[in-house]
Amino acid sequence: MNSFNAEKNQILSRRAIYIILLNLLAFAIIIVRLYYLQVLQSDKYRMMSDENRISTRFLIPPRGTIFDRNGETIAKNEQNFQALLIIEQTPDAEKTLQTFKNIISLSEDEENRIKKEIKNKRNFIPIKLKDNLDWEQVSEVLLHAPDLPGVEINEGLSRYYPKGELYAHVLGYVGPVSEKDKKDNPLYMVPGFKIGKSGLEKYYDYKLQGQSGTVKLEVNAYGRVMKEIERQSGTEGDSIILTIDSRLQKVAYDSFGEHSGAAVVLDVKNGEILAMVSVPSFNPNLFTNGISYKHWNELLNNERNPLTDKAISGQYSPGSTFKIVVALAALEAGVINADTRYYCNGAMKVGTSRFHCWNHYGHGSLNVVEALKYSCDIFFYETALRLGVDKIRDMALKLGLGASLNIGLENEKSGLIPSKAWKKARYDTSWTLGDSANTGIGQGYVLVTPLQLVTMLARVVNGGYNIKPTFIRQNDSSKKIKRLDISTRNIELVKQGMYEVVNAVGGTARKARFDINGAKMGGKTGTTQVRRITMNERKTGVISDKNLPWKLRNHAWFMGYAPADNPRYAVAVIVEHGSSGSGVAAPIAGRILQEAIKLNIK
Amino acid sequence: MYGLESNNQIKWKDKIFQMSFIYIFLIVTLAFIGALILYSAANGSWQPWAVKHLLRFSVALVLMFALSLVDVQKYYKLAYWFYLITLILLFVVEISGHVGMGAQRWIDLKLFKIQPSELMKIGIVLFMARYFSSATIQGIKSIRGIIIPTIMTLLPVALIAAEPDLGTSLMVLITAGVMFFAAGVQWWKFALVGGALGGCLPVLWNFLHEYQQNRVLTFLNPERDPLGAGYHIIQSKIAFGSGGLFGKGFLHGTQTHLNFLPEKHTDFIFTMFSEEFGLLGSLSLIFLNMIVLAFGYMFAFRIRNYFARLTIIGLNTNYFLYVFINIAMVMGVLPVVGVPLPLISYGGTVMFSIMASFGIILCMSVCSNGDNLE
Numbered sequence: 001m002n003s004f005n006a007e008k009n010q011i012l013s014r015r016a017i018y019i020i021l022l023n024l025l026a027f028a029i030i031i032v033r034l035y036y037l038q039v040l041q042s043d044k045y046r047m048m049s050d051e052n053r054i055s056t057r058f059l060i061p062p063r064g065t066i067f068d069r070n071g072e073t074i075a076k077n078e079q080n081f082q083a084l085l086i087i088e089q090t091p092d093a094e095k096t097l098q099t100f101k102n103i104i105s106l107s108e109d110e111e112n113r114i115k116k117e118i119k120n121k122r123n124f125i126p127i128k129l130k131d132n133l134d135w136e137q138v139s140e141v142l143l144h145a146p147d148l149p150g151v152e153i154n155e156g157l158s159r160y161y162p163k164g165e166l167y168a169h170v171l172g173y174v175g176p177v178s179e180k181d182k183k184d185n186p187l188y189m190v191p192g193f194k195i196g197k198s199g200l201e202k203y204y205d206y207k208l209q210g211q212s213g214t215v216k217l218e219v220n221a222y223g224r225v226m227k228e229i230e231r232q233s234g235t236e237g238d239s240i241i242l243t244i245d246s247r248l249q250k251v252a253y254d255s256f257g258e259h260s261g262a263a264v265v266l267d268v269k270n271g272e273i274l275a276m277v278s279v280p281s282f283n284p285n286l287f288t289n290g291i292s293y294k295h296w297n298e299l300l301n302n303e304r305n306p307l308t309d310k311a312i313s314g315q316y317s318p319g320s321t322f323k324i325v326v327a328l329a330a331l332e333a334g335v336i337n338a339d340t341r342y343y344c345n346g347a348m349k350v351g352t353s354r355f356h357c358w359n360h361y362g363h364g365s366l367n368v369v370e371a372l373k374y375s376c377d378i379f380f381y382e383t384a385l386r387l388g389v390d391k392i393r394d395m396a397l398k399l400g401l402g403a404s405l406n407i408g409l410e411n412e413k414s415g416l417i418p419s420k421a422w423k424k425a426r427y428d429t430s431w432t433l434g435d436s437a438n439t440g441i442g443q444g445y446v447l448v449t450p451l452q453l454v455t456m457l458a459r460v461v462n463g464g465y466n467i468k469p470t471f472i473r474q475n476d477s478s479k480k481i482k483r484l485d486i487s488t489r490n491i492e493l494v495k496q497g498m499y500e501v502v503n504a505v506g507g508t509a510r511k512a513r514f515d516i517n518g519a520k521m522g523g524k525t526g527t528t529q530v531r532r533i534t535m536n537e538r539k540t541g542v543i544s545d546k547n548l549p550w551k552l553r554n555h556a557w558f559m560g561y562a563p564a565d566n567p568r569y570a571v572a573v574i575v576e577h578g579s580s581g582s583g584v585a586a587p588i589a590g591r592i593l594q595e596a597i598k599l600n601i602k
Numbered sequence: 603m604y605g606l607e608s609n610n611q612i613k614w615k616d617k618i619f620q621m622s623f624i625y626i627f628l629i630v631t632l633a634f635i636g637a638l639i640l641y642s643a644a645n646g647s648w649q650p651w652a653v654k655h656l657l658r659f660s661v662a663l664v665l666m667f668a669l670s671l672v673d674v675q676k677y678y679k680l681a682y683w684f685y686l687i688t689l690i691l692l693f694v695v696e697i698s699g700h701v702g703m704g705a706q707r708w709i710d711l712k713l714f715k716i717q718p719s720e721l722m723k724i725g726i727v728l729f730m731a732r733y734f735s736s737a738t739i740q741g742i743k744s745i746r747g748i749i750i751p752t753i754m755t756l757l758p759v760a761l762i763a764a765e766p767d768l769g770t771s772l773m774v775l776i777t778a779g780v781m782f783f784a785a786g787v788q789w790w791k792f793a794l795v796g797g798a799l800g801g802c803l804p805v806l807w808n809f810l811h812e813y814q815q816n817r818v819l820t821f822l823n824p825e826r827d828p829l830g831a832g833y834h835i836i837q838s839k840i841a842f843g844s845g846g847l848f849g850k851g852f853l854h855g856t857q858t859h860l861n862f863l864p865e866k867h868t869d870f871i872f873t874m875f876s877e878e879f880g881l882l883g884s885l886s887l888i889f890l891n892m893i894v895l896a897f898g899y900m901f902a903f904r905i906r907n908y909f910a911r912l913t914i915i916g917l918n919t920n921y922f923l924y925v926f927i928n929i930a931m932v933m934g935v936l937p938v939v940g941v942p943l944p945l946i947s948y949g950g951t952v953m954f955s956i957m958a959s960f961g962i963i964l965c966m967s968v969c970s971n972g973d974n975l976e
């Protein structure tokens with residue numbers, strides 16, 4: 001028995017040694033593995049661990065401020081107070097919401113959105129209760145803080161336009177990044193980041209954006225922020241100083257009263273845009289805060305198109321204002337000179353049609369200065385027929401018509417200066433004498449924007465210098481502006497005509513004349529038909545504009561400059577369906593130029 | 603007989619003083635280390651795990667001492683009965699699992715729950731120790747002699763695997779296998795069974811549940827499902843690796859405290875420890891466990907009673923498997939099979955079963971009997 005058990009015990013001892021060795025081998029495997037993970041691969045896993053826990057977020061930099069030429073702020077960032085709810089910090093989110101509602105009213109839509117977010121969002125992600133709280137509301141919320149567990153006031157920045165509708169078209173507005181905007185810039189992915197959506201906000205977006213900062217946060221597996229590790233603040237966007245003078249801008253805007261239209265004022269010496277308005281306008285601040293559907297539809301369906309910038313996208317026949325171009329082209333081509341006279345008896349035959357002067361009694365015999373002064377149509381039919389459309393076109397393009405001026409606003413239209421080739425391509429019919437005659441008085445196919453028209457005027461009255469309209473101050477006065485190849489004598493002749501339009505007895509805009517310490521206005525009226533006058537109507541008597549619906553009335557143009565003897569400012573005014581260039585547009589232009597002279601804008 | 607006094611005749615006081623205090627001290631130390639890690643796992647709080655862990659340990663310590671004072675003869679006599687009752691309980695669990703819904707591992711006794719598969723880890727050891735101690739060498743080395751223990755092994759293994767609890771089932775199988783080996787079953791038989799099993803692997807594969815298959819597949823390539831089943835292993839490896847040589851410091855493990863690592867207080871507690879204390883800490887903890895095992899084997903060499911020696915080797919193997927499988931699986935060396943780290947992981951069942959086995963080891967370690975336990 002003993003020996004038997006002794007043998008079994010011996011086997012057991014021997015086998016136990018193997019078992020122990022097996023144990024040791026197993027532990028050796030573990031230790032090698034530990035060494036591999038914690039020493040050899042440590043760097044790799046350390047990085048993966050940091051990737052797990054560190055979340056880098058971008059800080060939205062403050063957007064650059066926009067000033068007018070006098071340093072007045074026209075676009076800035078405003079503190080925006082938001083009330084947020086963090087579900088996990090409130091025992092009963094529904095109850096807290098009801099309490100909040102009693103303090104600060106919420107619309108039904110807002111309430112439904114919040115309820116939905118309470119249900120769907122993770123309980124540590126803040127839910128926006130209300131945006132754009134004013135000081136009073138903020139203090140109300142803070143006062144009731146004990147009854148509002150989990151409610152926080154958060155301070156952010158939102159874009160604010162102090163001048164409201166005055167600059168709506170020029171500045172545009174900012175809005176959240178949309179799918180098609182998304183580029184490589186990671187800042188674009190940050191919720192709440194806004195970019196320029198239209199106007200100069202869009203054109204100078206990159207400059208205004210600034211550099212984003214970053215903040216490194218420690219987050220847990222569920223994405224909850226545990227603490228801040230590191231913060232690098234960004235830099236504010238560059239500020240921009242525009243050439244516009246807010247005082248002039250306001251006068252220009254207000255001068256329209258109930259009318260619809262646009263006005264652009266240039267410094268004729270350097271092309272700086274001193275004012276640019278499109279009326280009616282809208283309040284861009286409504287967009288920042290989220291415009292209501294109803295309000296948006298109102299803007300969209302308004303027949304006066306408040307959303308369109310008529311100063312750059314409104315294309316109109318220039319009407320008689322175009323006679324300046326025709327006159328200069330003819331004088332330069334030698335087709336007429338200062339002494340050339342044509343006889344106007346109220347109508348003439350062009351090809352097979354009869355062409356009428358606006359004054360059907362006729363103006364009698366007149367030279368180019370008188371023809372401009374009275375805005376005689378017959379004189380310019382004759383001139384245009386002798387000159388030909390190509391010469392007119394050359395001069396028009398030289399003076400800045402027919403092509404976009406690229407001032408940086410999208411939707412800037414290029415207008416239209418027709419040519420024989422253009423008509424062939426467009427309508428597949430030949431150019432007729434009638435087309436030439438119509439072009440001679442700025443009707444027919446010719447289209448210009450107010451910006452183009454004022455540029456044309458400025459290039460003429462500044463003595464033929466090729467200025468370009470711009471929103472950016474032209475500090476570098478040494479930069480020589482090139483002179484166009486137009487003779488000074490001919491320019492003076494045309495200017496004489498424009499002077500007499502306003503200041504001579506019988507001039508079409510005499511009612512709008514003014515004299516501020518010797519500073520007078522020169523200019524040219526224009527009235528363009530929106531509808532076609534039939535032969536029948538001409539026989540029975542043309543229906544007066546007053547008796548027509550607004551939409552069918554004539555557009556009224558006036559382009560003017562001052563002081564007449566040494567021009568500084570030029571303005572183009574279009575009054576949509578304003579009926580009369582002399583009666584409606586000229587007084588508005590007069591008011592604007594008077595203000596510019598009084599302000600002595602430099 | 604060989605003139606041996608019965609254990610009854612030794613006073614329990616004397617018995618206690620014969621026990622290894624260092625062994626007991628190591629066990630207490632491990633439990634306290636467990637409490638500290640659980641304190642960290644709760645982000646520096648004794649609640650909810652650390653306090654309960656220590657309370658459980660205190661109760662389990664009493665159980666350990668109680669079991670250590672039981673007469674060795676009693677274990678010998680009750681070995682088959684204990685095994686049989688546990689086997690019946692496994693049947694009960696299996697049947698009620700079918701009657702009820704889903705996986706069933708527990709029997710609820712209202713006051714506490716018992717997990718028969720956990721009892722079986724001790725039951726199989728006592729059974730094999732008793733069986734082989736009464737067998738002859740010829741019997742052990744014959745085929746006929748190992749038919750009964752093979753059946754008695756495969757029955758509980760199959761029942762536990764069917765629960766399904768692959769980890770425990772494998773542990774029971776390996777423990778039994780090691781005891782076969784210790785008793786002297788020839789090498790070639792193991793080689794034969796091993797070869798046969800290898801051949802059957804593709805067949806066995808189809809018997810596995812889909813989630814078990816997934817675990818194995820994920821183990822072989824954690825990146826195949828980085829957000830699902832592979833997530834645990836990847837995050838665990840990141841925790842190990844980023845811990846480096848010295849660790850991130852007590853309470854400063856980012857993987858664990860920021861919840862990237864799941865199950866940090868149970869199965870993955872070694873990961874948490876390793877992230878905070880690095881390679882040096884991990885080696886220390888492994889070393890502590892190796893000393894505990896070494897003591898066990900030392901006891902087995904010190905005493906002469908065959909039943910007691912084989913029991914110690916079986917229970918020691920059980921403890922070794924816990925430690926090895928747990929650490930190996932959290933490091934991605936073995937598939938994740940849900941084996942906790944004894945004395946450290948939070949959980950009552952393993953705490954009591956492992957302390958019970960320590961109690962039995964202690965009891966055996968001071969067994970002065972010769973071979974006759976009848």
